[in-house]
Amino acid sequence: MKKLLIALLFTFVSTSAYAGGHSPCGVTDGSIKILANEFTTYRIFMDEVKSCAGPSADFSVTHSVDHNKLQVAALSANPAEFSAKLVTNGSITTLMNDNLIRPLNDLVAKYGSALQDNQKIVIDGKIYAIAFMANAQHLWYRESILNDLGIAVPSTYEEVIAAAEKIKASGKMANPYAGAFKSGWNLGQEFVNMYLGHGGDFFKAGTAEVSVNNAKGVAALNMLKRLTEVSNPDFLTQDTNAVKEEWESGNVALMHIWNSGAASLLDDEGDQAIKADTRLAPSPSVGGGSKPATTLWWDGFGIATNTSDENAEASFRALLGAATSTEMANANPNATIWLIDGYSPGDTAGPVVDAANRGATPYPSLPYMSLLHGALSTELVEFLQGNESAEKALADVEAAYVAKATEQGFL
Amino acid sequence: MPHRTFFWFFFPSGLAMLLFIGLPIISSFFQSLHIEPEQILMEVEKCDPFGCKTETKVDIEATTKLQEEQPLGRFNGLGTYGDRNHLAFDEIKEAWTNSSSIAEFTDILLNLPFYKALLFTLTFCFTVTPPVVVLGFIVALSVNTITKSLKGPTIFGVILPMIVTPLIGSLVLFWMIDAKGILGSFIQFLFDDPNLSLKSSSQLTWITLIIYGIWHNTPFAFVVFYAALQTVPQDPIEAAIIDGASRYERVRHIVIPHLYPVATFIILICLMDNFRVLEPIIGFAAEGVAQSLSWMIYNDLRSENKMLFGSAGATSMLTIIGVAILLTPVLIRTWREFRTER
Numbered sequence: 001m002k003k004l005l006i007a008l009l010f011t012f013v014s015t016s017a018y019a020g021g022h023s024p025c026g027v028t029d030g031s032i033k034i035l036a037n038e039f040t041t042y043r044i045f046m047d048e049v050k051s052c053a054g055p056s057a058d059f060s061v062t063h064s065v066d067h068n069k070l071q072v073a074a075l076s077a078n079p080a081e082f083s084a085k086l087v088t089n090g091s092i093t094t095l096m097n098d099n100l101i102r103p104l105n106d107l108v109a110k111y112g113s114a115l116q117d118n119q120k121i122v123i124d125g126k127i128y129a130i131a132f133m134a135n136a137q138h139l140w141y142r143e144s145i146l147n148d149l150g151i152a153v154p155s156t157y158e159e160v161i162a163a164a165e166k167i168k169a170s171g172k173m174a175n176p177y178a179g180a181f182k183s184g185w186n187l188g189q190e191f192v193n194m195y196l197g198h199g200g201d202f203f204k205a206g207t208a209e210v211s212v213n214n215a216k217g218v219a220a221l222n223m224l225k226r227l228t229e230v231s232n233p234d235f236l237t238q239d240t241n242a243v244k245e246e247w248e249s250g251n252v253a254l255m256h257i258w259n260s261g262a263a264s265l266l267d268d269e270g271d272q273a274i275k276a277d278t279r280l281a282p283s284p285s286v287g288g289g290s291k292p293a294t295t296l297w298w299d300g301f302g303i304a305t306n307t308s309d310e311n312a313e314a315s316f317r318a319l320l321g322a323a324t325s326t327e328m329a330n331a332n333p334n335a336t337i338w339l340i341d342g343y344s345p346g347d348t349a350g351p352v353v354d355a356a357n358r359g360a361t362p363y364p365s366l367p368y369m370s371l372l373h374g375a376l377s378t379e380l381v382e383f384l385q386g387n388e389s390a391e392k393a394l395a396d397v398e399a400a401y402v403a404k405a406t407e408q409g410f411l
Numbered sequence: 412m413p414h415r416t417f418f419w420f421f422f423p424s425g426l427a428m429l430l431f432i433g434l435p436i437i438s439s440f441f442q443s444l445h446i447e448p449e450q451i452l453m454e455v456e457k458c459d460p461f462g463c464k465t466e467t468k469v470d471i472e473a474t475t476k477l478q479e480e481q482p483l484g485r486f487n488g489l490g491t492y493g494d495r496n497h498l499a500f501d502e503i504k505e506a507w508t509n510s511s512s513i514a515e516f517t518d519i520l521l522n523l524p525f526y527k528a529l530l531f532t533l534t535f536c537f538t539v540t541p542p543v544v545v546l547g548f549i550v551a552l553s554v555n556t557i558t559k560s561l562k563g564p565t566i567f568g569v570i571l572p573m574i575v576t577p578l579i580g581s582l583v584l585f586w587m588i589d590a591k592g593i594l595g596s597f598i599q600f601l602f603d604d605p606n607l608s609l610k611s612s613s614q615l616t617w618i619t620l621i622i623y624g625i626w627h628n629t630p631f632a633f634v635v636f637y638a639a640l641q642t643v644p645q646d647p648i649e650a651a652i653i654d655g656a657s658r659y660e661r662v663r664h665i666v667i668p669h670l671y672p673v674a675t676f677i678i679l680i681c682l683m684d685n686f687r688v689l690e691p692i693i694g695f696a697a698e699g700v701a702q703s704l705s706w707m708i709y710n711d712l713r714s715e716n717k718m719l720f721g722s723a724g725a726t727s728m729l730t731i732i733g734v735a736i737l738l739t740p741v742l743i744r745t746w747r748e749f750r751t752e753r
Contacts, residue, residue, distance in 0.1 A: 066713075069713040069714065070713075072717055072718060073712070073713075073718065089459060093468075094717065096468060096469065096471070097450075097468075097469045097471075097717065098717060099471045099475060118459075118460045119460070120458070121457075121458070121459050122456075122457070122458040122459075122463075123455060123456075123457050123458075123468065124455035124456065124457075124468070125456075131459065131460050134460055174605070174606070182696065183696075183698050183699030183700075184698060184699075187699075206467070208452075232590075232608075233590075233606060233608045233610075233611035234589070234590065234608050234610040234611055235611075236610070236611075236696075236699045236700070237610050237695075237696040237697075237699075296461055298459055298460045298461070339460055356461065362459070362461045365457070365466060366466070366467055367450065367452065367467065367468060367469045370714075374714045377714075378524075378698070378699075378702075378710070381699035381700060382522075385612070385613060385700070387613075388522070392522075396522065399495050399502075400495065400496060400524065402495070403494045403495045403496040404496070404719065404722070406446070406494070407446045407447060407491060407494075407719055407721050407722055408446075408447050408450065408717060408719070409446065409447040409448055409449045409450045409484075409485070410450050410452075
């Protein structure tokens with residue numbers, strides 16, 4: 001009798017699990033090798049991928065902040081070093097350009113019944129990636145410090161600077177503001193935010209011809225310069241993770257970093273007094289504009305072209321299992337904004353939703369954008385150090401871009 | 412050694428050099444003459460969580476077809492060598508005609524990526540190499556005089572900087588010189604300036620990198636000098652002692668002349684090594700203010716986009732030419748000495 005009951009229960013559980021088409025989890029064939037960025041939300045996601053893949057799966061994941069630098073070389077090899085890559089609207093373009101990720105329509109038809117439509121990244125009628133979270137950079141502040149000095153929560157960058165100067169003058173903190181200004185991708189991204197906040201366009205419409213050396217570009221650079229003046233003097237060496245450490249050490253009262261930072265800033269590790277005092281605010285606008293000076297991002301996964309169909313299917317199944325896991329999303333509601341069906345957003349979702357409502361643009365996914373981002377990464381340093389004028393820095397950016405785009409065949 | 416024996420002796424390493432150094436250099440050279448085929452763009456509809464819109468994308472089929480027709484890319488001759496990111500002939504010509512003073516011209520020149528990188532690379536080479544030779548010699552002399560029982564541990568301690576992987580060594584120092592690190596806060600205390608930061612200005616970053624370079628390279632000079640010191644003949648030294656020569660005089664007139672060829676060798680290797688400086692720049696996160704030629708190659712192959720093989724190939728060729736120019740005086744000198752000895 002007891003045996004029968006167990007058998008019945010077992011059948012019930014398995015039928016309900018298989019109810020929505022093929023179940024993605026419990027992979028036995030093929031190997032899963034994933035390349036991903038390094039931050040807490042991705043760690044949470046990858047734990048779920050691993051548990052979905054199951055104990056018998058051949059599973060490995062490489063977390064690296066240099067993932068974007070590795071992706072082209074790693075996926076160009078045949079067979080590719082990785083079977084899957086976590087992508088964003090910034091990095092997918094580069095992989096698309098070189099045909100390094102494959103269309104997923106067949107796999108989605110087979111396993112993807114639990115996917116929401118807005119999770120599918122459809123390009124020219126084909127699904128190339130599955131998104132699972134949305135992210136944006138926005139303002140973070142320390143409530144008690146702002147309250148003590150009678151500062152209202154800044155809603156423009158001009159107010160951010162005024163607030164930072166007031167905190168500095170009060171002697172509470174020497175460098176109250178922080179942003180990810182590390183020379184390289186981060187610095188380029190700060191300019192992209194600020195330039196879009198000023199309403200700028202990176203390219204002449206419909207062409208690969210760059211145009212950033214204009215009044216908006218100069219205004220964006222000058223604003224960045226003023227922000228760095230109230231930041232730690234080592235700002236050129238600080239990426240997002242370094243900024244988060246500054247925050248957790250209590251050295252910073254205002255910062256503009258990723259929403260997904262909540263996963264590590266608001267966890268139970270570190271100084272709980274600082275955690276309790278940490279507040280999230282919408283991304284400020286700048287220069288009298290109405291749009292917030294930030295960009296919208298989705299994070300998702302793509303499957304390598306140069307990997308066997310077996311590995312591709314195994315990787316897709318494990319990643320899809322996590323990308324449709326309502327339990328994971330609701331167990332970590334503040335880790336990010338999950339795009340997963342059945343997810344009820346936590347308290348930290350506000351600033352990203354606000355940015356979308358106020359007309360923030362998604363990061364431009366043009367094939368030549370990464371070349372411009374690369375040029376911005378290296379050519380703005382001298383201006384921020386005060387060795388060069390804004391116009392000269394932007395002229396250098398344009399010249400560096402033109403040389404690269406010519407070599408790449410875009411111009 | 413008979414020529415025949417020498418040939419067979421040298422053959423395996425010669426073959427390895429040809430296969431693993433010679434052929435890649437030739438291949439890089441060919442790649443540097445080419446640029447990517449034209450990218451064919453198309454407008455497509457694109458949908459993501461933020462909505463649908465029409466966007467530009469690379470027409471993969473058409474572009475792949477072009478790539479298959481020209482696997483090396485389009486022939487560009489020496490075009491990549493002359494573009495703005497390398498030798499920048501047009502920009503220099505323009506700067507020469509438009510600038511009113513030499514200072515202004517130098518300013519424009521050193522703002523171009525290649526020349527900026529060259530300036531740092533040469534500065535690094537010529538400020539690191541001499542102290543390395545001098546320090547290596549002094550350390551070798553000192554270690555040579557201590558008692559036998561202490562020699563082993565001391566030698567290990569001295570060559571430690573060379574054993575530590577450059578990237579790890581520079582990262583450790585990077586954290587130590589942080590404003591809150593042990594060295595960083597000590598320097599702030601020393602100069603009584605709470606805002607002093609070694610990472611914030613380009614001059615201080617350059618000095619940090621150079622000091623790191625000296626720290627890292629000295630053990631190499633030490634090892635070679637120490638080995639050479641064991642070969643110094645004892646007879647003239649004993650004779651000098653009997654003649655009443657001081658320790659300084661013995662070193663100056665017997666040891667140094669004996670070690671002279673070794674010093675040339677160390678200078679040669681150090682110049683060559685330092686010309687290819689890369690790891691400390693990455694470790695110290697100094698990309699913003701200090702770029703070397705090797706870093707330029709690294710950046711072309713490891714930036715956020717498609718690898719710029721042509722550009723990286725061109726910089727590699729220019730680096731090889733740079734090394735050759737740098738070593739010529741030393742090589743000529745060695746050759747002359749070799750001839751006179753005969």
